[in-house]
Amino acid sequence: MGLYDRYLALKQRVHPGDPPAHVALVLTERDLLEQGAYNRLERVLRWVFDYGAERATVSVSVLDEAVVPTLDRELRAIDAPRQVAVRAPDDTDPVSAPVQVNVGLGGKGEFAAAVRSLAEEVDAGDLDPADVDEADVERRLVFPDEPDLLIKTGAERLSDFMIWQSVYSELYFTDVNWRDVRKRDYLRAVLDYQNRQRRFGR
Numbered sequence: 001m002g003l004y005d006r007y008l009a010l011k012q013r014v015h016p017g018d019p020p021a022h023v024a025l026v027l028t029e030r031d032l033l034e035q036g037a038y039n040r041l042e043r044v045l046r047w048v049f050d051y052g053a054e055r056a057t058v059s060v061s062v063l064d065e066a067v068v069p070t071l072d073r074e075l076r077a078i079d080a081p082r083q084v085a086v087r088a089p090d091d092t093d094p095v096s097a098p099v100q101v102n103v104g105l106g107g108k109g110e111f112a113a114a115v116r117s118l119a120e121e122v123d124a125g126d127l128d129p130a131d132v133d134e135a136d137v138e139r140r141l142v143f144p145d146e147p148d149l150l151i152k153t154g155a156e157r158l159s160d161f162m163i164w165q166s167v168y169s170e171l172y173f174t175d176v177n178w179r180d181v182r183k184r185d186y187l188r189a190v191l192d193y194q195n196r197q198r199r200f201g202r
Helices: 003-014 029-033 037-050 065-076 107-123 134-139 183-195
Strands: 022-028 055-061 084-087 099-103 149-153 170-174
Touching (some): 029 037, 055 065, 149 183, 170 183
Parallel strands (some): 022 149
């Protein structure tokens, strides 16, 4: 680690603000199809936990469904610092693990499925529409946890990812492309988060 990286790491560790407990990384299929992309993901996930996070969610937006099996296989094989649960589009169970990986499941689709589940229970007479609240929706989401910090590399555009869960997340955009992300880039994101005053919509 270079001198500047050590400086940033020390600055982050002595910062009075809490680091993000849950970090979300938004990637594209193109990011992971580049050489060395999975090794980079392993390194970034280690940084996530080394610098204070307890959970990580990785979202991979997919344009070409033909690459999903390859992405799914490679992501399940990554050497992460915590247990990994991968959720591909055909999976039906909610994801629960310190490292959660979403391959190609859009936020709109996830939210629509939750609403559909609620409608079916109402139709069956098991749920009164007047009793439906936010918690009912959240219990039916595939990714129930809300990220504190959401990092998007390469451009200031968000994919269709965790629409419900990220409404109060702190968003961090960097011009650095995924293939070029260094420890200093991650530390800058964490320090930026620690310098913010979270308002949760207020």
